[in-house]
Amino acid sequence: NPFSYEDSPVQSQVPTLFRTTDLLPNLDVRVIVASPEVYAGTAGGLFKQEGDQFVSTPLQGEVRDLVLVHQQVFAAMDEALALINDQDVGLETPLGAPARGIASDGSIVFIAADNGVWQYDGSLTQRSTQPMKDVAVDSQGRLWAAGTGLYRWDGTQWQDESAGLP
Secondary structure (H helix, E strand, O other): OOOOOOOOOOOOOOOOOOOOOOOOOOOOEEEEEEOOOEEEEEOOEEEEEEOOEEEEEEEEOOEEEEEEEOOEEEEEEOOEEEEEEOOEEEEEEEOOOOEEEEEEOOOOEEEEEOOEEEEEOOOEEEEEOOOOOEEEEOOOOOEEEEOOOEEEEOOOOEEEOOOOOO
């Protein structure tokens, strides 16, 4: 029975805690992503794990969210979208307003910002001007956004899906 509740020995692992600035220079961690490298987005910038410690990347400023697309790390920053390539900032595109969340369908990056929803697929396009707090792409590839309600992009316009929410 693969779902047996019999007692069995558990191998324990000793966790590594990064609780001092000797190992992680900024302890105000907001978001993490593994690519397989581990990146930590903090209030002061983006840090990449190298061995037993984290080192800073050229990306400075508040990192609000991260998403991994084809082994590349995209960061939603205070007022920009940034792409990190092997310790270099490969792209830093201004949004004109604070970014709040970021998601991807595997090739396209979507950003929720105080001035709407943005799409990045090699160039930046604004999909909405309504302020949004977060975005997500579901398993069917549909784009969702949260703002003053819950919205779904139907391919041509936003549909309000807030009915039934408290």
